[in-house]
Amino acid sequence: MKEVQSKSWDWAAKREKKAFLALEDGSIYHGYSIGFTRDTMGEVVSNTGMTGYQEILSDPSYSGQLITLTYPEIGNTGVNPADMESRGIFARGLIVHDYNIHSNWRAKEPLSSWLTRSKVPAIGGIDTRALTIRLRDKGTLKGYLAVSGSVEEEEAVRLSRKWIGLDNQDYASRVTCNKVLQCNIEESILPSWGITGSLSPANLKVVAYDFGIKRNILRSLRLSGMAVTLVPAKTRASDVLALKPDGVFLSNGPADPTAVTYAIDATRELIGKVPLMGICLGHQILGLALGGRTSRLKFGHHGCNHPVKDLLTGRVEITSQNHNFSLDRDSLDSSRIDISHINLNDQTVEGISHRSEPLFSVQYHPEACPGPHDPFYLFDRFRLLIGGTKV
Numbered sequence: 001m002k003e004v005q006s007k008s009w010d011w012a013a014k015r016e017k018k019a020f021l022a023l024e025d026g027s028i029y030h031g032y033s034i035g036f037t038r039d040t041m042g043e044v045v046s047n048t049g050m051t052g053y054q055e056i057l058s059d060p061s062y063s064g065q066l067i068t069l070t071y072p073e074i075g076n077t078g079v080n081p082a083d084m085e086s087r088g089i090f091a092r093g094l095i096v097h098d099y100n101i102h103s104n105w106r107a108k109e110p111l112s113s114w115l116t117r118s119k120v121p122a123i124g125g126i127d128t129r130a131l132t133i134r135l136r137d138k139g140t141l142k143g144y145l146a147v148s149g150s151v152e153e154e155e156a157v158r159l160s161r162k163w164i165g166l167d168n169q170d171y172a173s174r175v176t177c178n179k180v181l182q183c184n185i186e187e188s189i190l191p192s193w194g195i196t197g198s199l200s201p202a203n204l205k206v207v208a209y210d211f212g213i214k215r216n217i218l219r220s221l222r223l224s225g226m227a228v229t230l231v232p233a234k235t236r237a238s239d240v241l242a243l244k245p246d247g248v249f250l251s252n253g254p255a256d257p258t259a260v261t262y263a264i265d266a267t268r269e270l271i272g273k274v275p276l277m278g279i280c281l282g283h284q285i286l287g288l289a290l291g292g293r294t295s296r297l298k299f300g301h302h303g304c305n306h307p308v309k310d311l312l313t314g315r316v317e318i319t320s321q322n323h324n325f326s327l328d329r330d331s332l333d334s335s336r337i338d339i340s341h342i343n344l345n346d347q348t349v350e351g352i353s354h355r356s357e358p359l360f361s362v363q364y365h366p367e368a369c370p371g372p373h374d375p376f377y378l379f380d381r382f383r384l385l386i387g388g389t390k391v
């Protein structure tokens, strides 16, 4: 039998590949480079999940961000094609405590070589818990990840302060697909996911707006009996309606929801004409189209254990989350819109539905990749809303 062991990144590399992270508040964290050798800047956010670094890095919603993981041992499961959430890495960079060589039967490549091949810088050897506490106390901060050895600390702090950041930025149009696509579930990867048996027939037609959609959302819609056509972020409402969908889905996506004005306008046009479901950025877009407002959370929600209450059923679910903006409760017209879900940590809005129109959305990720499967029922709720039957 092959020897199975997880090894820490070798000490010579740690000494030779010195790197640091500079934050806009002037703090510096020293470590070693474990990815591509090029400096980068981004908004530093902390994810508290214990698993899922590959899904996190390949989630397009993380565009423009440097992700730090509170779980301390990273790299142990390597990287594999089945766990990709999109076509590549979208995060700007990765910040970890201890980088490990993988030992896992599903691994096809080490995390470090994937990062390097994808031209994404990363740093190991960081006290990620201290960094997370700083972000919790000060709020999300911009950062400069210095791995090339060409920039002094003071200069890196200055550059991070100068970087434009993600407020008022439209990143959805940068990450969306460039043409209409029919989505076929990759049946070959289902066994790797523990899904066996044949798929239920897809007799309902959904058009999904791609603002940076995660593959497991596409898979979840299909597993719930919906055939999905993916359309680019700037597709006009009339072109969507011309496809005669049973329902329209608004996807997750990066950066500031107020900047995707074209999507808010299109959604406003679709309301009342076709049933709608939104997730994360899609939820924010729907809320904005209904006349609501969004604002920035202090440090966002990023992790797999956020408690949410479904106010319709009274049930509490543990959810996967990744967002920095949120719909303002007071901005929603309570004569038309119900708050369907709330976050039990900070009471923020986690879901909305409409009193008379067939639409609903959630701020969190029912497709949970990574994360718990408690909220998967929402895909069934969508199927029923667009005319499907119970399975």
Ligand SMILES: NC(=O)CC[C@H](N)C(=O)O
Pocket (backbone or CB within 6 Å): 061, 251, 252, 253, 254, 255, 256, 257, 279, 280, 281, 282, 322, 323, 324, 325, 326
């Ligand atoms: N995952 C998402 O769709 C994130 C939505 C939005 N970019 C936010 O940060 O709030």
